[in-house]
Amino acid sequence: MDKHAQPPNAQSVSVHAQWLDLMTQTSSEAKAILSTVATRNAKRFAEIFFETLLSDPKARGVITQEMIDQRLQATMESWILRILSTWDPSKIEDLVAQQHQLGVMHGRMAIRIELVLQGARMIKRSVSQAIMNTGPADLLRIDAAATATGLIDLAVEIISTQYANEQDQANKTEESYRTFASTMNATLERAPAFSFVRMGKSISQKHDGRSP
Numbered sequence: 001m002d003k004h005a006q007p008p009n010a011q012s013v014s015v016h017a018q019w020l021d022l023m024t025q026t027s028s029e030a031k032a033i034l035s036t037v038a039t040r041n042a043k044r045f046a047e048i049f050f051e052t053l054l055s056d057p058k059a060r061g062v063i064t065q066e067m068i069d070q071r072l073q074a075t076m077e078s079w080i081l082r083i084l085s086t087w088d089p090s091k092i093e094d095l096v097a098q099q100h101q102l103g104v105m106h107g108r109m110a111i112r113i114e115l116v117l118q119g120a121r122m123i124k125r126s127v128s129q130a131i132m133n134t135g136p137a138d139l140l141r142i143d144a145a146a147t148a149t150g151l152i153d154l155a156v157e158i159i160s161t162q163y164a165n166e167q168d169q170a171n172k173t174e175e176s177y178r179t180f181a182s183t184m185n186a187t188l189e190r191a192p193a194f195s196f197v198r199m200g201k202s203i204s205q206k207h208d209g210r211s212p
Contacts, residue, residue: 015158019092022150030144031087037130037144038084046076048126049119053111062109083151084127099155103162113163120156124149 026034038045050068053059063072079102086095106116128145135141 015096015154016092019095019151019154020089022147022154023087023089023092026147027140027143029140030147033131033134033141033144034148035085035087037127037134037148038081041126041130042077042080043073045080045123045126046073048122049076052119052122053115056112056115059111059115062111079155080123083155084148095155096158099158100162103159103165106159107163107165113160116159116163117156120152124152127152 050063050073053063054065054068079098082095082098106113127148131141131145131148
């Protein structure tokens with residue numbers, strides 16, 4: 001794991017507990033509906049996410065359709081399936097770690113986090129609609145939709161937090177570089193003056209018959 005992607009202990013415990021609550025409080029029937037919907041519609045949900053992302057000109061400068069077709073589409077589909085169809089509590093730690101890694105990736109690629117949030121919102125809407133399309137809007141499907149929303153919100157919360165941390169680290173690095181560059185520029189600006197002074201002294205000493 002990337003060292004920048006290590007989650008703070010307090011947040012990790014809190015998120016783990018919330019994730020566990022969603023797993024344990026959701027009925028097995030609702031879990032089955034959600035898993036089926038995710039499996040059947042992961043491709044379309046991922047497409048909706050990237051359609052939202054590519055609506056931004058700056059994002060198109062970072063992510064191309066070719067990148068989506070070759071790798072990112074499959075990665076997003078896998079993310080949707082893991083978030084919406086993993087019910088083993090022992091997998092929560094891995095799920096949380098994955099979200100931190102995604103936050104690092106988005107931060108380093110400088111993808112605007114609001115676009116990620118918009119994409120996630122569109123996925124939640126699409127998932128809820130797909131769940132309701134499986135049958136009457138009864139308590140079972142409402143439970144499944146609420147769980148889907150909660151899981152996606154948790155995942156995006158982790159991604160957003162890590163994104164902010166990554167951006168903060170990048171800003172500090174840039175500021176350190178600017179300080180270093182400014183110091184070096186000031187040194188270089190003084191260097192010629194020092195050289196001319198030394199050269200003048202050397203010439204004067206030679207005329208006087210002294211060694212420099």
